[in-house]
Amino acid sequence: MSVDFEAARLASGTPDELAKATEAAIATARGGIERFKKATGDAAELLDIFDEANAALGNLRELAGMIAKAHPDKAVRDAADEAEQELDKVATDISLDREVYEALAAIDVSGLDAATRHWVAKTLREFRRAGVDRDDATRARVRELQEELVGIGQDFDRNIRSDTRTATLPPSALAGLPDDYVRAHPPGEDGLVRVTTEYPDVIPFLTYATDAGAREQLWRLFQLRGHPDNIEVLDRLIERRHELATLLGYPSWAQYVTENKMIGSADAAGDFIDRIAAVAADRLRADLATLLERKRADDPAATAVDPWDNSFLQDRVKAERFAFDSQAMRPYFEYGRVKAGLMDLTERLFGVSFTRRQDAPVWHPDVEAYDVSRGGELIGRIFLDMHPRADKYNHAAMFTMVNGKAGVRIPECALLCNLPQPGDDPALLQHDEVSTFFHEFGHLVHHIFAGHTRWSGMGGISTEWDFVEAPSQLLEEWTLDAPTLATFAVHYKTGEPIPAQMVEKLRAAEEFGKGIFVRQQMFYAAVSLELYRRDPQTFDVAELKRELQARYAPFPEVPGTWFHLSFGHLDGYSAIYYTYMWSLVIAKDLFTVFKREGLLDEETAARYRDAVLAPGGSAPAAELVRKFLGRDYTFDAYQAWLNS
Template sequence: MRKFLELKVDLDSFIKELNQKLEKNNKNVEKLIKIKDKTFANFVKPLEMMDEKLEQFFTQLSHLNSVKNSAKTQKVYAASLPIITEYSTKLSQNIDIYNAYKEIYKNEQKSLNQEQKRVLELNILGFELSGAHLDEKTKKRLQEINLKKSSLTNDFSQNLLNATNEYKYIITDAKDVEGIPQSDLANALIKEDGVTKYKFTLQMPSYIAYMTYGKNEKIREELYRAYVTRAPQNAQIIDELLSLKDEMSRLLGFDNYACYSLASKMATDESSVIGFLEKLISNSKPQAENELKELQEMAKKPLKSFDTAYYSELLKKEKYDIDEEEYRPYFEQKSVLEGTFEFLNKLFNITFKKNSEELWDKKALSYDLYIDGSLKSRLYLDLEARKGKQGGAWMNNFASHHIDEKGNEQLASAVIVCNFPPSKGQNPSLLRHDDVVTLFHEMGHALHHMLSEVNENGVSGVNGVEWDAVEFPSQFLENFAYEPKVLKLFSTHYKTKEIIPDSMIEKLVKSKNFQSALGMLRQLEFSIFDFKLHTKLYNGSEIQGLLDSIREETALIKPPSYNKFQNGFSHIFAGGYSAGYYSYKWAEVLSADAFFNVVDEGIFNSKCATKYLDIILKSGGSKSMEVLYREFMGREPNPDNLLRLNGII
């Protein structure tokens, strides 16, 4: 029997249901531990199924809290975090389960398949990284640390969301919005007492619109200052988190949190990560300096941080005769989505069919994915920005493909969340090309999860994939958003129905690597700051001091002293990227290498694309990505293709 996860969250009864599920799980664990002759089938599989069902239940609450945040979701989510964290920590430190896993791995080596071996290997590592083998006093302290960490990361994220939601800048002088695209103006327009005004916020579509097109330098600076000083209370949270992570790492026998983080990644040691990042800096910096010089000559003034987006847009227009606003009518959201599905059909022979189920928001969508005519998985999409929705873009897995303990097949499901310009009345959601790239990126993550043919949930889809490899499929797919034959599938003018002219595509492709070296340096700044921040214990002003020292090498325009970027660095303080932000660049080596091989075969009907589907996407985390990549390409990745992709010589 095949089935999907049923989406439903009852906020009123959630805590009660959670406690009931955990009580039942704890009793089941006690029963399982008493089994005399433990095997993968009678011991590991039931534990894996408990974990999967609990994750499915809890993920729905965390998802709702991210996309439809309210006082009630905040309260329930905050109350549930210590409950779930305490349960998970105790389970991950259970010495009886740890010993049983090691014994089963030893006894069943010959009868276990690759997926089952990988489940055991990763679980054994997980138990060791949780301190299952340590004394009770140490384990108790680790439990306290995990509880506090989960609370702090939630507070960090909520502080940032609140600050973003609360800010608004009202413009009354029409001169101050000259040059702002009409679609952005329509979203900013408000009427108060018969007076036309324009409201700009820190939500990404609104913020980007003024920073890119707004002529008034003082307003740009005001918006920039508000954005980079959000949630100052997060500074104290950062100090606490860093201290807790450092203590946890040392209790587990690591020199620092960076070493702890690398224990489950592809990169082997600190020096290999730092060396990789520093080499990219030295390769990128000369070109970045030339890009900045060109921008300053055009601006005819010393540039400040709040100037770069505005003058970059003017230079891009002048250099390539390209106006991003001219492209947006060709990137109407619905058309882009349908065209993306058509592209994926041509690339992988997969098909999407729309569902009509009622979801958490009237603009959220649901599609079923078919491969070779067979129902495979379900995709949910929530694409437009709105108040009460966390900023940014992400993919989250609702359920993993697996065969349960009764032999039933659970189909995978995933959600893509973005913050694209909202449709409003008769005005459709018109995307920037950057938004199209974002959709492709998150779709790459979703396909990695949804196309898995792995039967063990712990290594199915994105589960079990090393963190510094998990961006490989997303980056691979996003690169196709610049390919002419792909663009022509969905770039249709929403009014005239005209397909985007070749001349416009040519200009877009030529401008692809506009200021790419400056962009590379910025990402490397984030990566090296994150990694070095976790190599020893920093606190207070030392954190800003570290960031400033890194910016000496990476920031060709020095940010103002009031810029507190770290207070909004959700990836590492409220997400899973602590000592792992370098993963974006590490994985980009794989994605660039694979991408060029598919392009060189003509994209559609590519044998390399078929191998990518069969070996990378369908295999999920059943093997190390290092092993899968060698199976896929027959060789090690070529790092030169990363620079080629970014147009860096």
């Protein structure tokens, strides 16, 4: 079984090495596909040829995607973008090859296991959805569009990633910020301080800065990322996807991309968004009224809450009404201890161990590598790239490096985050950042456990896309549990564990603002869906976004801002941002079992690992959830959470 550092070496290598690896992967894939088309014999042997050919292509494609977002060298990032395009071309060729489709359809899988039958049925459906059964002219145009879309998506992402803006402010604008933040932003020679639109800068600033004018200035800059470059890029992205969908017989890209998800259709996604928005309406009105009341304490003439007030006012309300001081909690969340605590929790719950590999090649000195073992056996490898730097992916996500396969390859993946970095001062996290760390680690755990299926094509996080966030959202629940936090959240100076009373105040404070949060998410989901749900010739993107903001968002549009141009999900997720809330509905139901049995109950965690995580995409997600819950999931737990 492959357990070496091949993927990591390539991720930390040169453009030439990446180009050669791309050529080799393409040759392996094409050769395997040609063998598959001509081969006869045992069904399992034929499927293995097919699976390995696609794995050669897919694994490098996933790795190249990560390299393009993480490598500090522009030449390597550019080479990774080029590799993605070349690999996607071959993947498109395979998806449109009728001989491959017919050879796969001809395999008699009736005598094989249910997971294999499910995987083959899904794969055949994806061939049909790709247009394999269309005429030559249609397939040729599909190929052109698929290749063009890869480049457009890369442009959209690159324009966001490279667009870090800076607010130049007087030192007085840092009033209210923590001492370590102030020390990290000393005045320049001109006597002014500089605050960027990177997350470790902007999130604390919007939360704590008492200067509303400075908050507005930075917030507006944040809303301008990707402008104006992404105006034309996003238009092309929407237009080409619509053309592709209609070419394949669908009324819209939204219908095409939702068809193979749990939700099943664009109309169902729209209904779901409206349902959640309606359920949250009363909470939204109450939340906004509370924020306005608090704002009037400082400005009696205030008539509305502005979006740059939201985080600041919520923090003030939580401090004053719930006696919760988020700054007082930060000293208990020193980055290194949070990381160690999260790993310890994962080890305890799921019966694994993490071992640091100092000998692993890495693409940046900040990156850490760990082997993941279970019962003394190596089952995966993870890489943590956790701190911001220029031209790096500027949000937080798990990226696949290798899709595992039982007895052949171990799964590997990387977390790319932008959490504060330890330096002269310790890196103290906000609770939201701790939740983000747990969330992304949930994806990592899912990928590792699901990387041991019979076929690479059904392993990893290959379940329906609108389920993949549920395991990550579930893991966030442990960040609100006092006994769990007490195991690692200790004051970085005194070593005292976080007081249970402080965690209880956190839990009470977390109940506030749900209406704003949910409606903001539904606004994002509506933008995502509606931009892809209609003919692009019939609407203007900015105008449609404005209409959706008025209908769903907690705050009205601010003229001169262009949030959608830095909404990176419009590329990767396209029409299905609704999946975050759909998954949360399921996650809240999954959590009912842990609430009943105990958050640190190892037997429950093991049953969850084996029933939900380990199967990967070997069965429908609803079936995996049913196996764990002993019933179908319901809306009840989510509604109880929202109304609590």
